[in-house]
Amino acid sequence: MAPVALEHPWWKNATVYQIYPASFKDSNGDGVGDIPGIISQLDYIHSLGVDVIWICPMYNSPQVDMGYDISDYESVYPPYGTVADMEQLITECHSRGLRVILDLVVNHTSNLHxxxxxxxxxxxxxxxxxxxxxxxxxxxxxxxxxxxxxxxxxxxxxxxxxxxxxxxxxHLFCPEQPDLNWENPSTRSAIFSSAMEFWLRKGVDGFRVDTVNMYSKDPEYQDAPIIDAGTEWQFAAHLYSNGPRMHEYLSEMNVVLEKYDAMTVGELPHTHDVAHVLRYTSAREKQLNMVFQFDVVDLGFGPDEKYDTTPRNWKLGGMKDAIGRTQKLIDGTDAWTTVFIENHDQARSISRFGSDKTPELREKSGKMLAILLATLSGTLFIYQGQEIGMVNAPESWPMEEYKDVEGNNYYNFIRERSNGDPAAVARARRALQHLARDHARLPMQWDGTPYAGFTTSEKPWMRVNDNYGDINVKKQALDEKSILSFWKQMLKLRKEYPNLLVHGGFKVLDKDNENVFMFEKTAMSQTLVVVLNFTEENQPFELPTIAGSKSFKCLISNYDDEVTGVLRSFEGRAYFASLA
Known part of the structure; x- marks a missing residue:
């Protein structure tokens, strides 16, 4: 039996399910997902074993950057519904014991605000x-x-x-997304009132805070060093992130949040120093409850331009280091951390870190990644479709199917810069097929009917993945061996062993092994050893000797049987033992 869980703030033991409104569920047949569609699937969401839903921007917006260009914080984008629909959603969630957090996008607004x-x-x-x-x-x-x-x-x-x-x-993003001037106290006051308190008064439980470290820029606005001599515009994140007044602004924001006991998780790119991350997340500092660090999901990105790379350009050692940094954050500190591998800005994790080459490899690697994520410490975030093993769009799709402004801008930049050189264009195309944000934004696959049950319209706002007949909620809900069933099992296990899985200490056991990821979790008198084969080939495996431990038992595996001395293709296991 697992020991009784220690008392913690509700958001520490929570699993959060992220929803992208346009692509989740269309209730009225116009081809666009909406708030009533989300309400219609709350029982499904609750059945997963999650505790919180995070809704990507549903505010009124011209949709240049899919709602991250907000023209009115106090109204809803009409195709998604109304403020009354949002009020109903909040009520319906709370009645099921689910909490609701919204996206807080306050580095910039729409130019139509x-x-x-x-x-x-x-x-x-x-x-x-x-x-x-x-x-x-x-x-x-x-x-x-x-x-x-x-x-x-x-x-x-x-x-x-x-x-x-x-x-x-x-504008740090699109020209249609002008940056707000946080130096002005009147601006900050208006942000707190319109973007935050308007919704906190309606009962939302917190916010995912977009671009949380960009509100304070280099006051001199000096030129960035020239990294790419072939273009006039240079990477400058170090000059517009983590500016001199950043922590002052967040402390001021937290005064508002504390009145409502609201949780926050900040999006914290370009911040790799653990000491600096601790300034944002230390409970004593009273700024943010936790942040998203991008060490894991940035694996394989180009050194200057994200898409200036080739598919699967990462090493398992790099992943171990990246996960180690996020886990280390809570070692002997009063900070908290997060666990995620997918969101609306990332391609699908199975396509990036597992294999989507065959249904069997997709299923095994999807379950293996579920074991990884559900056994790491911190608040766990799952993105819609991740729980059924949704994968990237097929390589055969033309560029015309890609909608995202970031990916299209890069593709056009390379085409113009190279004067249409076929090799350069093809390289950019391969990178987008592997890493583009569009892959996460394909409609949710509910069943095997036309358009995957997402909509009754013949023109969904974005094309449904061709594999919806094989990968969908209805089919997997009837299969106790499916990725969906496995995720439910992992989330149940996480609730049974919170001290060990959510709060336990983390230690990598085989740092130099580029095929197998083995790590140890410890909490009080318990230990867990997790072993994950990140390859298609069999790998030799031997359980380590843990001082003082009694015999290990296999707590979870993505195979039905256990073969001694070997891990099969994308096999994952978690072994549990009590210490003497």
């Missing part, structure tokens, strides 16, 4: 300073130039010229 419309109307408008405006620079020939050479996260300059007021405004 009324705040920005006022800001750009004139230089003396009271809201002019609610965004970041700068005068032009001029070269020796008198040509107008942006204030610096920073490259946007979506390519090109971070600055856009505004003819009306004859100045540039800053």
């Amino acid at each position: 009324s705040w920005f419309q006022e800001s750009r109307s004139s230089k003396d408008n009271p809201k002019r300073d609610w965004y970041i405006w700068r005068p032009a620079k001029y070269d020796s020939a008198g040509n107008r130039k942006p204030p610096n050479n920073w490259r946007s996260n979506f390519g090109g300059s971070v600055w856009t010229w505004d003819d009306h007021t004859q100045e540039y405004y800053l």
